[in-house]
Amino acid sequence: MDDFCFSDTDYFSSTRSLPSFEGVGFLDNRLDRDTEHRTETCLDDNLAHKQAGLYLLSGDTLLLKETETGGRHQAIFSLEDAKALGADLDCAILLGTDPAEADAPRLAAPLTEDAVTRLEGEKGQASLELMSIRHVGLNGLLPPDQLGAVAQARSLLTWHANHVYCANCGSKTVVSLGGARRDCPSCSAMHFPRTDPAVIMLVLHRDEEGVERCLLAHHTRFSGPMYTTLAGYLEQGETIEAAVRREVFEESAIRVGAVRYMASQPWPFPSSLMIGCYAEALSTEITVDPTELTDARWFTRQDVRTLMSRHVGAEEPHIPGRFSIAAWLIGGWVEMGD
Amino acid sequence: MDDFCFSDTDYFSSTRSLPSFEGVGFLDNRLDRDTEHRTETCLDDNLAHKQAGLYLLSGDTLLLKETETGGRHQAIFSLEDAKALGADLDCAILLGTDPAEADAPRLAAPLTEDAVTRLEGEKGQASLELMSIRHVGLNGLLPPDQLGAVAQARSLLTWHANHVYCANCGSKTVVSLGGARRDCPSCSAMHFPRTDPAVIMLVLHRDEEGVERCLLAHHTRFSGPMYTTLAGYLEQGETIEAAVRREVFEESAIRVGAVRYMASQPWPFPSSLMIGCYAEALSTEITVDPTELTDARWFTRQDVRTLMSRHVGAEEPHIPGRFSIAAWLIGGWVEMGD
Numbered sequence: 001m002d003d004f005c006f007s008d009t010d011y012f013s014s015t016r017s018l019p020s021f022e023g024v025g026f027l028d029n030r031l032d033r034d035t036e037h038r039t040e041t042c043l044d045d046n047l048a049h050k051q052a053g054l055y056l057l058s059g060d061t062l063l064l065k066e067t068e069t070g071g072r073h074q075a076i077f078s079l080e081d082a083k084a085l086g087a088d089l090d091c092a093i094l095l096g097t098d099p100a101e102a103d104a105p106r107l108a109a110p111l112t113e114d115a116v117t118r119l120e121g122e123k124g125q126a127s128l129e130l131m132s133i134r135h136v137g138l139n140g141l142l143p144p145d146q147l148g149a150v151a152q153a154r155s156l157l158t159w160h161a162n163h164v165y166c167a168n169c170g171s172k173t174v175v176s177l178g179g180a181r182r183d184c185p186s187c188s189a190m191h192f193p194r195t196d197p198a199v200i201m202l203v204l205h206r207d208e209e210g211v212e213r214c215l216l217a218h219h220t221r222f223s224g225p226m227y228t229t230l231a232g233y234l235e236q237g238e239t240i241e242a243a244v245r246r247e248v249f250e251e252s253a254i255r256v257g258a259v260r261y262m263a264s265q266p267w268p269f270p271s272s273l274m275i276g277c278y279a280e281a282l283s284t285e286i287t288v289d290p291t292e293l294t295d296a297r298w299f300t301r302q303d304v305r306t307l308m309s310r311h312v313g314a315e316e317p318h319i320p321g322r323f324s325i326a327a328w329l330i331g332g333w334v335e336m337g338d
Numbered sequence: 339m340d341d342f343c344f345s346d347t348d349y350f351s352s353t354r355s356l357p358s359f360e361g362v363g364f365l366d367n368r369l370d371r372d373t374e375h376r377t378e379t380c381l382d383d384n385l386a387h388k389q390a391g392l393y394l395l396s397g398d399t400l401l402l403k404e405t406e407t408g409g410r411h412q413a414i415f416s417l418e419d420a421k422a423l424g425a426d427l428d429c430a431i432l433l434g435t436d437p438a439e440a441d442a443p444r445l446a447a448p449l450t451e452d453a454v455t456r457l458e459g460e461k462g463q464a465s466l467e468l469m470s471i472r473h474v475g476l477n478g479l480l481p482p483d484q485l486g487a488v489a490q491a492r493s494l495l496t497w498h499a500n501h502v503y504c505a506n507c508g509s510k511t512v513v514s515l516g517g518a519r520r521d522c523p524s525c526s527a528m529h530f531p532r533t534d535p536a537v538i539m540l541v542l543h544r545d546e547e548g549v550e551r552c553l554l555a556h557h558t559r560f561s562g563p564m565y566t567t568l569a570g571y572l573e574q575g576e577t578i579e580a581a582v583r584r585e586v587f588e589e590s591a592i593r594v595g596a597v598r599y600m601a602s603q604p605w606p607f608p609s610s611l612m613i614g615c616y617a618e619a620l621s622t623e624i625t626v627d628p629t630e631l632t633d634a635r636w637f638t639r640q641d642v643r644t645l646m647s648r649h650v651g652a653e654e655p656h657i658p659g660r661f662s663i664a665a666w667l668i669g670g671w672v673e674m675g676d
Contacts, residue, residue: 172508
């Protein structure tokens with residue numbers, strides 16, 4: 001059955017530390033969600049709390065306020081400010097309480113369409129700006145330990161916006177437990193926010209001369225010449241290891257043997273859990289699935305160093321930014337050879 | 339950040355094999371799902387295939403036919419037999435094709451209520467019997483490499499049964515791609531089957547004298563004196579490692595440091611992915627959450643061997659059957675000390 005050992009390559013002994021996670025997005029979320037003990041009044045109770053703070057979002061964008069000192073921005077607004085800025089408080093949800101801020105409640109709310117139009121009109125003039133969450137993360141505009149809460153906010157708000165009706169009976173559902181559930185008053189079904197597990201894997205091979213290569217691909221959805229790992233959603237009735245082997249074979253026709261889990265990353269577009277693995281190739285001949293990939297190739301560490309030397313968006317082939325677990329898996333493998 | 343190394347205990351070096359997975363349920367699923375290349379006619383095409391075979395289910399139960407030779411049972415029925423037995427073919431779904439059986443299509447369908455009533459009335463007289471999927475797995479009534487397909491069938495059929503309506507607009511949805519998706523004709527939303535990631539972890543501690551203990555708990559939902567690992571659903575915007583630490587702290591007040599992923603298991607009741615880990619305790623004083631647990635205690639390997647010597651359902655404390663990843667995590671830790 002599944003074996004997580006690379007047959008003859010000790011990529012990580014268990015006493016060796018993982019590569020640094022610095023810069024990888026959405027990993028830290030210090031909020032205490034307390035999902036199991038929430039009451040039906042927890043949303044109102046927490047909104048009424050003097051220290052309550054809200055993240056304000058519109059789809060993939062987050063409202064940021066420049067701080068007077070420059071550097072990091074501010075993304076947590078008081079209830080009063082949220083109202084004035086045009087938050088749709090009927091759709092507010094509770095994220096949790098912040099133990100590092102005397103258990104101050106942290107919530108999230110979507111901005112109304114009017115508010116978004118107004119904010120976009122004022123762009124450049126005010127100290128407020130709607131920015132894509134990816135941009136915020138990639139450019140370090142917020143402290144890293146707030147990015148997990150932003151991911152949580154983005155995933156939860158999207159789930160609520162798309163799950164107003166009961167999938168079981170078609171009736172309108174109501175928010176329950178501060179947003180940790182939606183309940184159907186008609187058929188009594190309870191609906192929980194979903195998280196979609198996805199596997200993301202760097203496929204590795206060592207040839208007879210001991211030269212190691214990794215498999216990177218250019219996906220059909222990329223506009224520029226970016227190369228990255230393979231990835232795909234785990235399906236029902238499937239282990240993580242089986243999903244890795246299936247996805248790699250479907251996309252590249254490479255057979256995978258050993259699979260080694262390395263780390264995971266929440267990816268809130270809208271609500272994936274990226275399960276990052278190294279996978280050992282048992283074959284090397286590539287046949288790409290043209291619906292998914294335009295190209296896939298084997299790269300040596302030296303090849304990858306060249307890709308890594310270019311910035312995201314360059315006209316020459318490059319890899320994704322440090323923000324994603326894909327870049328961490330690729331960079332980690334290069335580091336191991338140094 | 340997260341570190342998967344146990345500070346001073348090398349539970350698994352990467353060159354050491356994992357404990358045997360023999361008897362652990364739902365791990366093998368050899369079907370080729372081909373989700374990415376399915377067409378709108380794939381369900382009818384595959385149902386019409388001469389070698390098509392269907393699993394017939396009702397909730398958590400699966401229809402089995404005793405074979406003349408005894409031993410393993412038969413769970414795959416021809417289209418003709420499925421019709422005669424009362425399968426609801428309007429709700430049939432495609433699981434995939436079986437490469438080990440000349441790519442014969444494998445499908446699943448729910449049994450009508452009438453069929454279930456008739457089968458239950460004939461119980462004991464006919465060679466057909468509806469059996470709980472857990473019972474089938476625990477007692478080895480099917481070849482292990484069919485259990486993954488049964489898990490897939492159970493998860494998918496339940497998802498379709500509970501997702502007839504569009505969560506986005508409340509309209510009736512239609513099955514698409516042989517059951518790999520449901521589409522809303524009204525708002526064009528596409529709905530994909532969900533898999534809920536859950537963490538399940540054996541918490542380990544080594545005291546100053548070098549004695550290792552594991553944390554096992556009696557859950558409030560257990561009727562008998564069974565002790566097992568802690569577990570819980572991963573939440574949005576959370577890594578696997580953070581979910582392990584949160585769940586352990588919520589349920590037992592134990593602080594966890596290093597987390598090490600070991601293996602995963604599909605758990606189709608109705609559609610979980612159990613992510614099995616070892617977790618290193620940084621504290622030892624237990625305070626149970628009484629809504630989840632009636633008791634939690636530290637057990638030495640010798641203590642666990644005593645629990646393991648008793649069968650499931652015994653009146654003395656025992657652990658779950660080999661079928662679950664919980665038993666595999668517990669047994670694997672005991673083995674390591676032998």
